[in-house]
Amino acid sequence: MYTKDKKDKEDGILLGAVAYDPKVVTIWEGIREHFREQGVALDLALYSSYERQVEELLAGHIDIAWNTPLAHVRVRRRTGGESRSLGMRDCDRDFRAKVIARRDRGVRGLGDLEGKTLAVGSRDSTQARILPLHFLSKEGVRVDRVRLLPFDTDLGKHGDTGASEIAVLQAVQEGRADAGAIGDLIWVTEQAAGHVDMKAIDLLWTTPPFDHCMFDGHPALPPAKAEAFTRALFAMRWENAEHRRLLELEGLREWLPPREEGYRSLEEALAAETRANG
Amino acid sequence: MMSADLAAIAIDGGELPLGGGLLALVRPALDALRPGGVLAVLSSSPGLRDDLPSWCRADRHEYLGVETTSGGADRHLIARGRFSVPRPMAGGAAPGPAASSETESSGEIVHPAVADPASGFAPRGARLEPGRPDYPFTLNERDRVAPPEVAQLYAQAAAAQWDAARDIPWSKARQLPGPLDAALAQTMTFLAENELSALYVPSRFMAKIHPAYAETAMFLATQLADEARHIDLFLRRARLCRGGLGVSSVATAQSLLSLLTTDDFMEATFLLSVLGEGTFLDLLAFVERHAPDEATAELARRARNDESRHVHFGLAHVRHGLARDPALYARLESAVRRRAATLQGIGGVPAPLQDSLTLLAAGSVEPRAVSRGHDAFQELLAVMHDSRIKRLGHAGFTPEQAATLSLLHTPNFM
Numbered sequence: 001m002y003t004k005d006k007k008d009k010e011d012g013i014l015l016g017a018v019a020y021d022p023k024v025v026t027i028w029e030g031i032r033e034h035f036r037e038q039g040v041a042l043d044l045a046l047y048s049s050y051e052r053q054v055e056e057l058l059a060g061h062i063d064i065a066w067n068t069p070l071a072h073v074r075v076r077r078r079t080g081g082e083s084r085s086l087g088m089r090d091c092d093r094d095f096r097a098k099v100i101a102r103r104d105r106g107v108r109g110l111g112d113l114e115g116k117t118l119a120v121g122s123r124d125s126t127q128a129r130i131l132p133l134h135f136l137s138k139e140g141v142r143v144d145r146v147r148l149l150p151f152d153t154d155l156g157k158h159g160d161t162g163a164s165e166i167a168v169l170q171a172v173q174e175g176r177a178d179a180g181a182i183g184d185l186i187w188v189t190e191q192a193a194g195h196v197d198m199k200a201i202d203l204l205w206t207t208p209p210f211d212h213c214m215f216d217g218h219p220a221l222p223p224a225k226a227e228a229f230t231r232a233l234f235a236m237r238w239e240n241a242e243h244r245r246l247l248e249l250e251g252l253r254e255w256l257p258p259r260e261e262g263y264r265s266l267e268e269a270l271a272a273e274t275r276a277n278g
Numbered sequence: 279m280m281s282a283d284l285a286a287i288a289i290d291g292g293e294l295p296l297g298g299g300l301l302a303l304v305r306p307a308l309d310a311l312r313p314g315g316v317l318a319v320l321s322s323s324p325g326l327r328d329d330l331p332s333w334c335r336a337d338r339h340e341y342l343g344v345e346t347t348s349g350g351a352d353r354h355l356i357a358r359g360r361f362s363v364p365r366p367m368a369g370g371a372a373p374g375p376a377a378s379s380e381t382e383s384s385g386e387i388v389h390p391a392v393a394d395p396a397s398g399f400a401p402r403g404a405r406l407e408p409g410r411p412d413y414p415f416t417l418n419e420r421d422r423v424a425p426p427e428v429a430q431l432y433a434q435a436a437a438a439q440w441d442a443a444r445d446i447p448w449s450k451a452r453q454l455p456g457p458l459d460a461a462l463a464q465t466m467t468f469l470a471e472n473e474l475s476a477l478y479v480p481s482r483f484m485a486k487i488h489p490a491y492a493e494t495a496m497f498l499a500t501q502l503a504d505e506a507r508h509i510d511l512f513l514r515r516a517r518l519c520r521g522g523l524g525v526s527s528v529a530t531a532q533s534l535l536s537l538l539t540t541d542d543f544m545e546a547t548f549l550l551s552v553l554g555e556g557t558f559l560d561l562l563a564f565v566e567r568h569a570p571d572e573a574t575a576e577l578a579r580r581a582r583n584d585e586s587r588h589v590h591f592g593l594a595h596v597r598h599g600l601a602r603d604p605a606l607y608a609r610l611e612s613a614v615r616r617r618a619a620t621l622q623g624i625g626g627v628p629a630p631l632q633d634s635l636t637l638l639a640a641g642s643v644e645p646r647a648v649s650r651g652h653d654a655f656q657e658l659l660a661v662m663h664d665s666r667i668k669r670l671g672h673a674g675f676t677p678e679q680a681a682t683l684s685l686l687h688t689p690n691f692m
Contacts (some may be wrong), residue, residue, distance in 0.1 A: 094335060098328070184332040191297025191329065198295040198325075206328045237409075238361050241396075244409035253338050253361045 002058040002078055005220055010040025013225055016053045016062040019046040023249050030246040031236075038232035047197055049156030050124075054078075057218055064217045064229060068141040068158035069126045071216040073266050084217030085258035086230055091185065091223035092212035093262065097132040097203040098187045101170055101179040108204055114145040119168040119177035122152050125159025126212070126266060127183035128168060134269035149177045161185055172201060179204060185251075196222065211262025230257075284310050288318040296329040304356075305562040308339060311358040319354040320347070330354050356575070364405035368394040387429045393490035402490050415488035417543055421602045424491040425594035432493050435500035435587050440580060442511045451518050452571035457643050462574070464634035465525030465565060466516035469508050469581075470557070471526055472692040475534040476588075477505035479550050484545045497591055504584040511577050527628040529621075533690035536617045544599055544606070545613040551592025553614070553683070554692040555585045556669045559692055560662045568639040568654070593673050601676040607679060620685045627659070627689045662691070 005132040017028055028044045035042040045062050047053040050071040058078055064086065067075060075083045091101060099118075101107035106114060113136070121128025129150070137143045151167040159165070168180040184206070190196050215233075218224055236243040238253045247253060287307045292520050294300040300323070307317050320329065327344055334341035334356055342355035367391030390402075395412040397404075406436065417423045454462060480498045486497045537554070540546040562582035569575035599606050626632070632655060640651025663684050670680035 038319070044538075086335070090338065096332065098332070185336050188333040188336050189294065189327060191295075192301055194297065196297045198298045202326045203328050206332070239408040241409055241411040 003060040005273060009262050011246050012043060013064060013229055014043050014045055014062045016045045016047060016056055016118040018050055018066075018068075018157060018160065019048060020154065020157040026248045030242070030249075031233075034230045034236060034243065034246070038235055040228045040232040042229075042232075050158050051156060057083075057216060059216055060220065062218075063221050063225060064215055065177065067216045068160065069210070069212050069263060069266050070124055070130070070158050070213070070270075072216055073263050073270060074215045075266075076260075077261070079219050082168060082210065082219040084221050084226055085260065086215040086217050086226060087231055087233055087255050087258055088211065088214050089250065089252035090254050090256050092214070093256065094209040095212045095262075096184040096209050097127045097135070097181055097207040098184055098203060099132060099136070099181050099185070099207075100169075100201055101204040102172060102175065102177075103200060107179055107204060108262075110139050110141050113179060114142055115147070116178040117147045117149050117176075119149040119151065119171040119180035121150075121164030121168055121181070122155055122157075122159050123150065124155060124157075125164055126210070128159055128165045128181055130269050130273075131210055132181035132207060132263060132266065134272065137272075143265055159183075166190075169196070173197060209262070210265050211259065214258060222224040248276070283312045284349065285312065286316045286318070287311060288320065289317050291321040291323065291326070293323050294321070295323050295325050296333055296349070297433075300326070300661070301333075308358050309364065310354070313358055313360040313363055315358045315689045316342070317358065319356065320351050321354060322351045326354060329354070334359075352513070362407050364407050367397045367402065367404070367406060369490075375512060387493065389420045389424045389493075390490050391420050393420075393488035395488075395664045397490060399489050402492070409669065412487075414487060417483065417486045417491070418488040420491065422544055423487055424494045425598040427590065427594045428491075429493040430498055431587060431594070432500060432668065433495040433593050434597055435497060435504070438583070438587070439500070439503065440507070442470045442507045442514065442577075445580065446511065446514075446577050447573050448514070448518075448573035451515065451574065453520070454570055455643075456521075457505075458637060458641070459519045459523050460524065461634040461637035462472050462570060464630050465513045465638055466519070467524035467526065468631050470512040470531065470635070471530060472534065472554075472690075473505050473508040473512065474552060475537055476555065477502055477509065478538055479540075479546055482538075483546065484542070497562035501588050508581050508584065509583060515574060515577060516631065524634070525630045527630055529624045529628040530631075530690050532624060533621055533688045534692065535626070536688075536690050537692070540613065540617075542609075542613070544595065545610060547592050548610050549613060549617060550692075552596055552669060552673060553666065553687050555588045555592065556666060557591060557662050557687065557691045558582075559625070560568075560658060560665055564654075564658050565638065565686065568641065570638070570641065583683055589669070593669065596673045598683045607675065611679070611683060614683050614686045617688065621688055621690075624689060627691075 006028055017024055018107060019025070024046065032042050032044060039156070045056070047056065050068055053065050054071050054074055056062050057075060065071065065075070105116065106112060120132065133143050138264045149171060151164040153167060154162040165182040165186045168182050169186070171177040172180040233255050236247060238244055238247055287310060288546060289303045289307050291300050304317070304319060311317060331341040338359040338360065338361050340357040342357055344354045347353050358679050393415065395415070395418065396410045397406055398410065398413040400406055418594070453459070464664045480501055484495050484498050489495070537549055540549055544585070559582055562578045564587065566575045566578035566582065569578060596610070636648065636651040638651070639654035640647040666684035666687060667680040669676070670683055672675065675683065
């Protein structure tokens with residue numbers, strides 16, 4: 001159901017977020033307090049899946065949803081592009097996925113993946129499944145000839161927990177898969193932490209860039225509310241100790257304005273999937 | 279290197295992959311650059327062409343690109359991002375250009391006039407990553423905390439530490455006849471009780487001192503160690519007496535309670551170190567002079583040496599404060615008057631103390647000897663008053679102020 005003319009609530013902004021981890025409460029209670037200091041009343045509705053959150057946004061039960069790229073692209077499609085994109089994290093821009101491979105399995109180029117086992121993340125994970133496979137197929141890899149070892153952890157969370165990416169990395173390190181697909185941030189942070197055996201694992205390929213999460217406003221969100229939301233959001237500063245605690249938990253240094261071009265590849269991938277499924 | 283304002287740096291990463299130690303070279307180099315400053319990473323690790331741009335994205339630096347050098351290696355260029363650029367500590371209006379690390383590296387200590395609340399436990403001179411929490415230190419102004427001599431006083435105190443078990447000739451402690459044994463036990467009981475208060479009173483302030491003035495906290499740590507040693511010392515001597523410990527009087531208990539409940543650091547230093555421990559210098563000299571044996575004389579002498587450092591710190595603290603804050607004298611006088619008011623009705627020196635010191639100086643219960651002991655005790659009181667006045671003069675008080683304050687001082691000595 002998509003309710004185009006949602007009835008505006010008087011009592012501030014109601015934001016939806018998916019509780020993929022207990023820290024989500026800490027993050028949003030902190031941001032709610034920051035909004036209060038900025039004179040903006042914000043309340044929070046937590047969901048256990050992005051599918052439900054998207055429906056609640058479209059039905060007008062919440063004003064804004066903090067969405068994964070998959071949820072964002074669905075909201076854009078369902079509202080005919082009339083939803084109001086409000087902002088994103090700096091780290092949501094130019095995300096990439098990495099295809100990594102064991103050095104001892106003879107995988108030297110993308111063509112070598114055919115016939116091999118490729119560990120991938122949850123089927124609703126943009127960075128560890130949907131887009132790596134989409135980009136591989138655009139590179140000419142016959143994905144249907146690659147044996148997928150999927151880790152469908154936390155379905156509905158769209159890969160937010162990172163659990164499936166860690167599982168992919170482990171499967172490759174332990175030799176249960178010849179290769180694997182994970183997001184670039186997990187790849188470099190796991191390397192920086194010394195968790196990756198670089199003698200055993202090599203980077204095979206990096207995908208083109210794509211964008212990640214987005215605040216999606218309902219099409220009928222009053223401009224004053226949208227303006228109040230972005231004003232308070234963009235006032236958060238990395239140099240402020242209280243803000244930094246929250247930004248660090250949410251994985252960003254600063255909030256940035258929205259942009260749509262970074263979601264084209266995901267739209268294409270979903271359209272291709274729809275075509276393939278008949 | 280560590281000034282965080284360099285424009286360009288080059289490092290050689292050899293074959294190191296990103297997850298194989300390269301970051302130990304890259305991150306410190308980036309930290310030494312100003313935002314926008316460029317780091318060149320020479321590398322023959324092919325994986326870096328993919329990994330370095332991703333790491334730059336994760337750490338918010340700008341990856342500018344890669345070029346191949348004539349030697350065939352890659353040269354990656356990174357522009358330092360604008361987040362988490364370490365800043366110098368805010369130092370208030372310290373003398374000279376700033377309380378910077380450069381000034382300190384010459385060996386001279388520069389305490390900031392006002393401490394940076396966000397510097398927390400970062401040692402003075404360290405650069406601070408921004409976005410840090412404020413610490414709740416309340417003693418955060420130089421003039422209230424750190425006299426210029428404090429580092430020197432700390433160094434002296436650290437060099438002068440000693441061991442109560444090893445450095446006192448305990449075998450030379452003598453058994454005394456009954457009344458003299460009890461008098462010595464009483465004196466040691468009194469000294470230990472007062473030194474316990476001297477252990478507790480400064481400790482109330484240590485955790486409030488901003489670490490920008492760490493030398494003051496460190497000096498107080500030596501003072502606490504001294505007091506701990508003295509407590510041990512006096513109790514060891516008391517326990518060598520046959521009759522066990524003496525009496526703790528209400529007068530002493532009230533006097534020390536009024537000291538413990540003083541909430542201002544400067545006032546507490548003044549009451550404890552200038553007036554109390556200052557008076558104790560004369561008391562310990564008296565005990566040394568009239569000690570019945572070599573062990574007792576030596577412990578009094580060594581304790582007095584330690585106490586004189588505490589008095590020096592107290593004098594420096596108060597003198598520095600008086601020179602910069604004309605209102606301080608009135609505050610200190612009212613602190614002394616407040617304390618005297620709570621001790622009204624106590625009368626003179628606590629009787630157990632007066633009697634034991636009299637007998638100690640007499641060295642005998644023979645009446646003529648006791649008469650000499652009585653005179654020696656009266657002379658002690660006069661000497662204490664005179665030295666307090668002299669000491670207060672050194673601290674910066676006028677002779678009239680000094681006389682007033684000395685007369686108001688507690689009859690308990692501490």
